Amino acid sequence: MTVLLSSDADGVRTLTLNRPYRRNAADPELWQALREALAAVTRDRSVRALVLTGAGGAFCSGADLKSGDSRHPLDKVRDLNDVAVLLHELPFPTVAKVTGVAVGAGWNLALGCDLVVATPESRFSQIFTRRGLSPDCGGTWLLPRLVGLQQAKRLTLLAETIDAEEARALGLVTWVVPPEEIDEFVADLGRRLAAGPPVALAQTKALLNEATSSTLYEALASEARAQAANFATTDAQEAYAAFAEKREPHFTGRWYRSPTSEDPHA
Template identity: 55%
Template structure:
């Protein structure tokens, strides 16, 4: 599904889809065109079984400086309708059934940082900077920040990050659990590629079930999560991958997962 939309670039290799925000002259600030392109792309990715991992990055020196404040609303566009549309992006990104990795260099501010937090793993270069910059612009969090931050760091620390709008280094963000890995600027791409390759070689069904269980756990009781785990394992056992994994374990070989369903109607 590679596309070369002016505002986003895509490249696919070995089941890994790399999506690049492509407004480097604006520090990849998010405008209506980018949001619409991402909605279309993420909707297509959700239905494409050949894509096993998605990597989100920014062109140039920065990941994303947040929303493009120079772009005003159309005269006939109500703000609630506008945010309903753009918030399809964080929802789709968070709910994708495949692993997602944010590759962050430079600025990841406001909505840009929140899109990174929607990803399953955040890999930052040592020059990365993070800020919930909204209050400095007379705004409150959007693109999922008000939900994501308390889930990741807890309510009190989330209030610190949002209300003070301080700028965090990559090391500080990693210490707070907001970054998964930090790498030197020249090595972040190779680390992301290594992680993406590892994920793309894993069982897609098992990864999808695991991601869903973890995402939904924050709103469920232990009993509900246990019941969901049972249903997920039942689905996993009905794939070729569970047999492949067991055989590979016994033969001490690396499994080659297919993601195929092994029960077929007669």
């Protein structure tokens, strides 16, 4: 069985964790497949958004502790770290589509996405301390930034299981939608994100990620550099033209160049 499924539609790549018999618990094969898929999608210019989900009614029940992996624990964690960094650095929007459980490293995979869509039946847990472990896959970095230090400590120290509505109230889930509607909801969300200006979206995502550890002055300087890059694309001109013509814009992310007689490529 292929442990990671990949499909493309409307500029959106969907990666599906495919070990439903283990509630998509991630073994070494799945971590490697996910790492390779995220590295590959970074270089694919046809992809404008990513959806990460799980097969069989679960998102991911964490790392598979029964996988028989005999490597040193540091080697195992490096796989998780690679995936967390690649997911964080993707230059386009990412969406976690969560049905069923998202536990441990599986929940942190979801939190590593820019947006999270869940169903009322979804359940979440930073289960690590119940297994005699501490959080990994970026959880200690993500949680305090999303919910504050005190709530992050509550979620990790007690390892409680919370439902989708509580997760949404804490800011850990963006939308909760009925299970019969989540497929179309996420498909529409992916299309909307993929239709956006790719350079501006990449700049916005990077600016927000960097702002968690920057000063106001550093953020302003980064915004200025990003805005210059945005104006260097055709998308800024296209946005103004579409507004004037009362139509939807068509964004490409192409570099804007004003041809001159001295330009051999004009």
